[in-house]
Every structure is written in C-alpha cells, then in structure tokens.
Amino acid sequence: MKTINLTTQRKAVYDIVYHAEDHPTAADVMNRLVERGHNFAYGTVYNSLRYLTDNGLIRELKLGEAASRYDGKMDDHQHIVCESCGRVDEVMTGAPLQWYADVAEETGYDVHHAHVVFKGVCTECKNKSKK
Amino acid sequence: MKTINLTTQRKAVYDIVYHAEDHPTAADVMNRLVERGHNFAYGTVYNSLRYLTDNGLIRELKLGEAASRYDGKMDDHQHIVCESCGRVDEVMTGAPLQWYADVAEETGYDVHHAHVVFKGVCTECKNKSKK
DNA sequence: AAATGGATTTATACTTATTCTAAAATCAAA
DNA sequence: TTTGATTTTAGAATAAGTATAAATCCATTT
DSSP states (O other): OOOOOOOHHHHHHHHHHHHOSSOOBHHHHHHHHHHTTOOOOHHHHHHHHHHHHHTTSSEEEOOSSSSOEEEOOOSSOEEEEETTTOOEEEEOOOOOHHHHHHHHHHHOOEEEEEEEEEEEEOHHHHHHHHO | OOOOOOOHHHHHHHHHHHHOSSOOBHHHHHHHHHHTTOOOOHHHHHHHHHHHHHTTSSEEEOOSSSSOEEEOOOSSOEEEEETTTOOEEEEOOOOOHHHHHHHHHHHOOEEEEEEEEEEEEOHHHHHHHHO
16 A cells, blocks of 8 residues: 655645645745745755645645645635735535536536636725725 | 737737637647748747737637647637546536525625636547447 | 838747756665 | 665756847838
C-alpha cells in the first residue's frame, strides 16, 4: 500500500495551504513560507504542491487566472470569483444531479464531474459601488 | 457608435476560428494561417484574438489547460473535455436557473454567470477501452 | 498628389508561471 | 556504512502571452 511521505518541506507547504483563509497561489505559499523563516527552493514548493495534490491532501484550482490556486478544503465544493475585487469564495450548494444526467445524454460522454467557476460581485463590492 | 474594423489579419483569424471544427489555441490558429499562406506576426494573432473577443465575435475558453482556446460559436453554451484524449465538445444543456438563485443566496454575491467545464470520457474512448 | 494623423502590424524583448535537469543532500535498509 | 532510492536545491529552460518602439497602412485634408 502506498504511504504518504510528508517531508519537512511538504509538511510546511501543507500547513500553509490547509490553514489558509484564502486560496493561495504558489507564489503566495512561497511568501508565507519565507515569513515563517523557511527558505525552500521554488522547485520544491511546486513539487510539494503537486505531491500533495496527487495524494489528495489539497486541491489545485484553475479559475481562469494565470496562476493556479490551492485549497486545503477537500470536501466537494465549487468557487465564485468577484469580478470587481478578485476575491474567491467557496460555494457549497451542489449542482442538481439531473443536470449531469442530461449532459451525459446530450454528449454521449461518461460525465465524471463538473468544474464550475461562478463569476459575480461580492457583497462588499456591491456596497462600495452603491456608495 | 463603435464600428468594428476588420483588417485583413483580423478577418483571416476570424475565418479560422469561425470555421474551425475544434477549439483552436492561438498556436493552432497561427499554424493554420501559415497553411493558408499567411505569415503574420505572433503578436498580431494575439491582438486579433483579443480584438475579436472584446468585440463579441469569438469567445475565449479557459479550460484549465495552459493555453486558451477560441470558439466562434457565440450562443450560450458550455464545454466538456475528454480526460482520455483531450477532445473538447460543446454542451448546450444549460444549468438550472434555480441553482444560480441558490448560490446567490448562499454567498451573498450577485451571480452573473457560471463557467462550467465538464470532465469525462467521450464515446470513442469508452469504446476503445472496452476493446 | 502630398501631407497629416491615427490605427495597425511587425519584430523583438520581456514577463510570468511553471517544469526540467543535474548535482548535492538526506534517508532507509541491508 | 555502503548502497540505492528519494528529495531538495539552484539554476536553466520552456510555454504562453504581453509590452514596446519602429515601420507601415489608410483615410482624410490640403
């Protein structure tokens, strides 16, 4: 059976992603590591993020920006991006199962999952623009 | 009123995206231009793709791969990517409106739209693996 | 037709995010 | 405690896309 080898570096990267309030990019993770006195190579941070992703400890988010973000929350959920300030929040309300069935019928695919990114305007930005 | 200025280069790029059977990347578009005897600068192709996107003539797709793809089909639809062979197909079945309402309630956002990428296995690949 | 000015294209340099590579360090087992 | 595998490191390399400045194009005015 395959065991998970959490080296010092991987553990430190995992801690940051797991305890993050936001959804940090690789560069964010790097900065936070430095803040905590670590000084790992860039390659190590990328390797660790991939290792953790491959082993199901964190998730990689591709939200249509240039850089991937990482998420330590592993239960099934989607994300919403504010078009005004860029913040990313979680969406727990799942898509109706019937929709997957409909898509499978339409396309002939075995539909495994849907990666959904909502776009909109967050409460704060709504208030700001209302002035 | 703003008019659309279709130069030779932009027209050639548009023709390729509009008539493509697939969803070409910028590099694909470049190659097809060369095949047709054009020899535009890379920057021009990127500029043209952006110009056409900004003016609502084509759509830019960010499907989680490194490179953006482009789509000349402008009616509202989503995409499904085969995890086995990478082909991209269109999905016309829309997400249920109630879901948007639920997400708006959950997050407090004004939800403008959802960008959905389905992942699954296409008919061909299913048959192949069945042997 | 020549001059003007704005938009566009070109060639090339640069940026950003990420991966690759080869050497060095670390670790685990025999 | 040598061997072998894995991991880390530093830095080079890559891919996709953007920025820049000069050259070109094009429509309009003189």
